[in-house]
Amino acid sequence: xxxxxxxxxxxxxxxGESFKRADIIIVTGGLGPTKDDIxxxxxxxxxxxxxxxxxxxxQMIKDYYEVRKREPKEINLNQAYLxxxxxxxxxxxxxxxGMMFRKEGKLLVSLPGVPFEMSNMFEKFVxxxxxxxxxxxxxxxxxxxxxxxxxxxxxxxxxxxxxxMPPFLKLAYLPxxxxxxxxxxxxxxxxxxxxxxxxxxxxxxRTFLGNAIVTEEDISFEEFxxxxxxxxxLTLSLAESCTGGFVSQKFTAIPGISTVYMGGLIxxxxxxxxxxxxxxxxxxKHYGAVSKEVVIQMANGAKENFKxxxxxxxxxxxxxxxxxxxxPVGTVWIAVSGPDGTISEVHHLPGSRIRVIEQTFNMALSMxxxxxxxxxxxxx
Amino acid sequence: xxxxxxxxxxxxxxxGESFKRADIIIVTGGLGPTKDDIxxxxxxxxxxxxxxxxxxxxQMIKDYYEVRKREPKEINLNQAYLxxxxxxxxxxxxxxxGMMFRKEGKLLVSLPGVPFEMSNMFEKFVxxxxxxxxxxxxxxxxxxxxxxxxxxxxxxxxxxxxxxMPPFLKLAYLPxxxxxxxxxxxxxxxxxxxxxxxxxxxxxxRTFLGNAIVTEEDISFEEFxxxxxxxxxLTLSLAESCTGGFVSQKFTAIPGISTVYMGGLIxxxxxxxxxxxxxxxxxxKHYGAVSKEVVIQMANGAKENFKxxxxxxxxxxxxxxxxxxxxPVGTVWIAVSGPDGTISEVHHLPGSRIRVIEQTFNMALSMxxxxxxxxxxxxx
Numbered sequence: 001x002x003x004x005x006x007x008x009x010x011x012x013x014x015x016g017e018s019f020k021r022a023d024i025i026i027v028t029g030g031l032g033p034t035k036d037d038i039x040x041x042x043x044x045x046x047x048x049x050x051x052x053x054x055x056x057x058x059q060m061i062k063d064y065y066e067v068r069k070r071e072p073k074e075i076n077l078n079q080a081y082l083x084x085x086x087x088x089x090x091x092x093x094x095x096x097x098g099m100m101f102r103k104e105g106k107l108l109v110s111l112p113g114v115p116f117e118m119s120n121m122f123e124k125f126v127x128x129x130x131x132x133x134x135x136x137x138x139x140x141x142x143x144x145x146x147x148x149x150x151x152x153x154x155x156x157x158x159x160x161x162x163x164x165m166p167p168f169l170k171l172a173y174l175p176x177x178x179x180x181x182x183x184x185x186x187x188x189x190x191x192x193x194x195x196x197x198x199x200x201x202x203x204x205x206r207t208f209l210g211n212a213i214v215t216e217e218d219i220s221f222e223e224f225x226x227x228x229x230x231x232x233x234l235t236l237s238l239a240e241s242c243t244g245g246f247v248s249q250k251f252t253a254i255p256g257i258s259t260v261y262m263g264g265l266i267x268x269x270x271x272x273x274x275x276x277x278x279x280x281x282x283x284x285k286h287y288g289a290v291s292k293e294v295v296i297q298m299a300n301g302a303k304e305n306f307k308x309x310x311x312x313x314x315x316x317x318x319x320x321x322x323x324x325x326x327x328p329v330g331t332v333w334i335a336v337s338g339p340d341g342t343i344s345e346v347h348h349l350p351g352s353r354i355r356v357i358e359q360t361f362n363m364a365l366s367m368x369x370x371x372x373x374x375x376x377x378x379x380x
Numbered sequence: 381x382x383x384x385x386x387x388x389x390x391x392x393x394x395x396g397e398s399f400k401r402a403d404i405i406i407v408t409g410g411l412g413p414t415k416d417d418i419x420x421x422x423x424x425x426x427x428x429x430x431x432x433x434x435x436x437x438x439q440m441i442k443d444y445y446e447v448r449k450r451e452p453k454e455i456n457l458n459q460a461y462l463x464x465x466x467x468x469x470x471x472x473x474x475x476x477x478g479m480m481f482r483k484e485g486k487l488l489v490s491l492p493g494v495p496f497e498m499s500n501m502f503e504k505f506v507x508x509x510x511x512x513x514x515x516x517x518x519x520x521x522x523x524x525x526x527x528x529x530x531x532x533x534x535x536x537x538x539x540x541x542x543x544x545m546p547p548f549l550k551l552a553y554l555p556x557x558x559x560x561x562x563x564x565x566x567x568x569x570x571x572x573x574x575x576x577x578x579x580x581x582x583x584x585x586r587t588f589l590g591n592a593i594v595t596e597e598d599i600s601f602e603e604f605x606x607x608x609x610x611x612x613x614l615t616l617s618l619a620e621s622c623t624g625g626f627v628s629q630k631f632t633a634i635p636g637i638s639t640v641y642m643g644g645l646i647x648x649x650x651x652x653x654x655x656x657x658x659x660x661x662x663x664x665k666h667y668g669a670v671s672k673e674v675v676i677q678m679a680n681g682a683k684e685n686f687k688x689x690x691x692x693x694x695x696x697x698x699x700x701x702x703x704x705x706x707x708p709v710g711t712v713w714i715a716v717s718g719p720d721g722t723i724s725e726v727h728h729l730p731g732s733r734i735r736v737i738e739q740t741f742n743m744a745l746s747m748x749x750x751x752x753x754x755x756x757x758x759x760x
Contacts, residue, residue, distance in 0.1 A: 001383040034535040034553050035542060076532050093731060095532075114555075116735050152456050152475075155414040162415060173414050175494075238646070244632020245625030248646045252624020255700050255733055263652035265645055266618070266628045272643035272686055276656060306652055320635050350447075351473060353635055355496050 006030055011042045015108070023106050024130060026122075029113025031096035033075040040099070043083060043110055047101055050084040057088055057097040064095050086110075089125045093117045098125070107133065140186040140195065142202050145214045145221060147366050151175045154182070154209075161204050168194055169201055177355075178362050179214075179221060214369065221365050222250050225372070229260045229310075232376050236368075237306030238264030239277055239298040239313040241289065242332065246357050247314065247364060262306040267298065277301030290315050290327055292335075292344050299337035299344075310371065311337045312364050316347075318356045332360045338371045386410055391422045395488070403486050404510060406502075409493025411476035413455040420479070423463060423490055427481055430464040437468055437477040444475050466490075469505045473497045478505070487513065520566040520575065522582050525594045525601065527746050531555045534562070534589075541584050548574055549581060557735075558742050559594075559601060594749065601745050602630050605752070609640045609690075612756050616748075617686030618644030619657055619678040619693040621669065622712065623737050627694065627744060642686040647678065657681030670695050670707055672715075672724050679717035679724075690751065691717045692744050696727075698736045712740045718751045 002018070004010050018025045030039030044051065057080035065072040076095050082088060089098030089109070094117040099110040109126050111118045130136065146154065151173050155162075162171055168188060174181040184201060188194035206213065215224040229236060238248050238261075248264040251257055265276055270289065273279040279297040287293045298313035316332030323329035328348070335344040345367060349359045382398070384390050398405045410419030424431065437460035445452040456475050462468060469478030469489070474497040479490040489506050491498045510516065526534065531553050542551055548568060554561040564581060568574035586593065595604040609616060618628050618641075628644040631637055647653040650669065654661045659677040667673045678693035696712025703709035708728070715724040725747060729739045 003381040032553070032555075033532045035539075036550075036552055070530070073532055073536050075536060116731055150450070152413045152453055156453050156455060159415075170416075172416055173412070175412075240625075242632075243629075244637075244641075245620075245628030245644060245646070246632070248625030249623075249629050252626070252646070252648070253734060253737075257624075258648050258702075261624075261648050263646045263648040263656075264625060265656075266625070266632070266643045268632070268638050268641050268643040269686065276643075276645075276685055305656060306649065322638075352496055354633060357633075 006036050006038050008038065008042060011039070012046060015042070015046050019103070019106060019108070023134065025106070025108045026126065027108065027110045028118050031079070031098070031110065031112045033073075033079055033095070039110055040083070043086070043099065043101065043108070047083060047085050047103070049086075051081060052084050054080045054082045054088050054097065057082065057090065060090055060097070061095045089121055091117055091121060093120060100125070100129070137187070137189050140188065140198055141218075142184045142198070142216065143218045144182040144184075144205060144209060144216055145219075145224070146180045146182065146209060146212045147214050147221070147362075147369075148178050149180065149212050150178075151180050154180055157208060158182075158205065161201065161208065165201060166197060169198060171205075176362075177359050178366070220250075221362070221369075223254055225365060225369060226251065226254050226257055226260055228369075228372060228376075230256075232372075234260070234310060234372065234376075235262050235306075235308040236260055237262045237302045237308040237311045239302035239311065240264060240266050241268065241273075241298075241314055242316040242318040243314050243357050243360050243364075244268070244318075247312070247361050250361065262308045265302060265305070273298060277305065288327065290317055290331055290333055292333060292346070295333035295335040296337075296342050296344050299335035299342050303337045309339055310368065312368055313337070314360055314364055316349075316356070316360060318353045318360075320353060330356050332356065332363070334360065334364050334367055336364075336367045336371045338375055340375060343367070343371065386416050386418050388418065388422060391419070392426060395422070395426050399483070399486060399488070403514065405486070405488045406506065407488065407490045408498050411459070411478075411490065411492045413453075413459055413475070419490055420463070423466070423479065423481065423488070427463060427465050427483070429466075431461060432464050434460050434462045434468050434477065437462065437470065440470055440477070441475045469501050471497055471501060473500060480505070480509070517567070517569050520568065520578055521598075522564045522578070522596065523598045524562040524564075524585060524589060524596055525599075525604070526560045526562065526589060526592045527594050527601070527742075527749075528558050529560065529592050530558075531560050534560055537588060538562075538585065541581065541588065545581060546577060549578060551585075556742075557739050558746070600630075601742070601749075603634055605745060605749060606631065606634050606637055606640055608749075608752060608756075610636075612752075614640070614690060614752065614756075615642050615686075615688040616640055617642045617682045617688035617691045619682035619691065620644060620646050621648065621653075621678075621694055622696040622698040623694050623740050623744075624648070624698075626737050627692065627741050630741065642688045645682060645685070653678060657685065668707065670697055670711055670713055672713060672726070675713035675715040676717075676722050676724050679715035679722050683717045689719055690748065692748055693717070694740055694744055696729075696736070696740060698733045698740075700733060710736050712736065712743070714740065714744050714747055716744075716747045716751045718755055720755060723747070723751065 030037045079096050086099035086101050096112040098121050101108040111121050170185045172183045186198035245266050251261050267273040270284050274281045277298050278301040283293045295313050295315045299311045303311035313335045317323050317329050319329035330349040332347045347363055349356045410417045459476050466479035466481050471477055476492040478501050481488040491501050550565045552563045566578035625646050631641050650664050653659040657678050658681045663673045675693050675695045679691045683691035693715045697703050697709050699709035710729040712727045729736045
C-alpha cells in the first residue's frame, strides 16, 4: 500500500510502477470537486484517453443535490465529465463517481477517499469484479481472540506448534493491550490435505489455549459479550467515571444492542455519583471517588436504576493530572455487579490518558465475561 | 508512505528503493519478540552489520518486566541483541528498543509499531535528530475549522482568493461530514516577503469566511467548545440515546474536561429516560422516544440532574433497524438547554449507523456552539 500526495509527477510514476508490479490497482481519493483533487485528470493522462459527459453520473449528481435541497454548482456537475475509456462506478452516497479502467488484462479502480463511500462502492462493484475476472485463490482463515496473556508468553507457549507448521500455514499475532488476536491463515487452492492440516492445527491451538480464548469468531470482545448476553437474555448497564462513555459507545456501536444494553451513567461529578447512582456522599468524601467502596456502590446503583441483570462501574484517574501519591495516575477501580453479588478489582495502568481508558475497557470486559460465565454455567 | 508485509525480499527491496529516494526513512513495526517480527534481522542484513548485546537495553527490558511483576522470557531478552552499527533508541513503554542507522549522510530509523510507543520515541529521539542533522525548511501552517458549509461551496467561494495565490502557498480542504478544516501552508525558508503574502492570504480567507469559522487553532470542535466553556466558567451535561456515549467520550478524551463536564446519561431504555431524567412516560408513549417533546424533556432533565449550565440531549434512530415510515432510520432530534431556555431541531441523516452517530455529534456541537455564543456575547 502506497500513499502519496496530490502531485502530478509522483502520481504518474507510482501508477506506472504499480501497473508493472500488480494485477489489480485500487486508487482512493482525489476525486472531490476542488482544485487540489487531481486524480481524475492524472488517470485520463495516464491512459491517454478522450473525455465524455456521463449522463447517468450527471443525473446522480443532480439527484444527490436535490435530496439535500441544494443547487449543484458547476464544479459539482464537472464531476460527471469522465475519461472516455473508463467504466463508471456510481456513488450512492456522494457526488464523485468512481472509475474502472482495464489494460492488458489488468484492472485499475479509482474510488472516492471518503471512507463510507469507498467501502460501499468497493463491496458493490469492485469485489464482485475481482472475484469474477481474477478467480483468486482462497485464503482460509481462523481467529482466536485471547485475553490476559501477553504476546510473548503466547508465542512461547505456541512455539512447539508453530515449529511443526508447514509453510502454507501462517500464524499472525495481532496484539491490542491485553487482548491478542491470533490469525491462522492457510494459503491453499482447496487441496483436501492442506485443509486437513489447517484444521488439525486449529484443534491443537484450541486445546493448548483453553480458557484464554474468548471467541473463535472474527468479532470484537464487546460483540462476543453482546452475543452471549443476548443469547441468555441478560441485560447490562454501565456507570463510568474516568472512561467517560468510552465503554458505552463501544457497546452501542453494535447494531441491535438495545435488547441488552439498558443505559449508562457518566458520573464525572460527585453530585452525579451521589444524586443519581445513590452513592453515599460521606463515603465519597472519606474514601475518595476512586475507591473500592465507591465503585461497588456505583455498580449497585447502576444495576438498580437501569433495572439490569449486570452492571459495570469504573472509577479511576486517567490523567494526565489528578494523581496523588496514594492514588497515582493510572489507578482504576472496576466493579461488576450481577445477580449473585458484586466484585471489584483495582488496577494500576501505565501510559497516556487514552491508553489508560483503553486498558480499563479491556479489563472491565474481562471481569464482566468472568461474571457472566460464572452465572450462566450452572444453567447450561 | 509504503506499507508492506513481513516478507524478507520485499522489505529488502523497498528499503533499498527508499534509500535512493529519501534522506530520512522511518520504519515502524516488526520489532516484537515473535517469529513473525523480522524487521531487526532484515536491517542487520541490509546494513551488513555484526551483532552485539546492548547492556542498557537488556536492563530496560528487565526493569519493564519487574514493574509488571513478570519474568522476562528468553525471547524478550533477545530483543536487546542488536545490529552493531545502530544507535539504540530506548523505549520507556515497551520491551522493543528502536534503532537508528546512518549511511552516506542519510538516516534510517526503526521504531516499534505500537502507536503510543512509536509516537513517544519519535518525539523524544527522532524529531530532535532530524531538526539537528537536516535543518529542514519550515512550513508555515494556518488552520480554519469551518462548520455547515459543504466543501464544494467553500471551494467556489474561495476560488477568487486561490486564483491569486502564489505557488508557494497551498490551500488544502480536509472535510469531515459537515466540518471542513482548511489548511493554508506556506513553503518558505522564512523570507519576509513570503511570510507577508501568507499573512495577507490568511486575512483574506478570514474576512471571507466570517462566522463560518469555528476556530483558527489546530484543535477539534469539541476542544474549541471546552476552551470556550472553561474560559466562561460554564458547565455541560449530556443525555444521549442513539449516540450511546459517543458525544461523551469525545468530550472526556480532552484532558482537564472535568471542570466543564458534569456527566451524562445514556438513556437507552424508556425507563432510564423516565426514572432518571424525569421524562413524562405518557409523552414517551404518545409522541415516541424520538420526538421533540421527549428530547426537550431529556435536555431539561439532564441540566437539572447534573446541575449544569448547558445540557445537550439526543434521541434518534441510528439504524440499521428500528425505523418506521414516519420516522425512518436517520431521524434524530437534538435539544440544547441553556440558562435562557431550550431549543430543539430534527435532522434526517443519511448513511450507516456510525455515520448517523458522527453526523449527529457534529450537529449537536454546532447547536451547542450557537447557544453558548448567544449567551456569552452580551457578557463580552
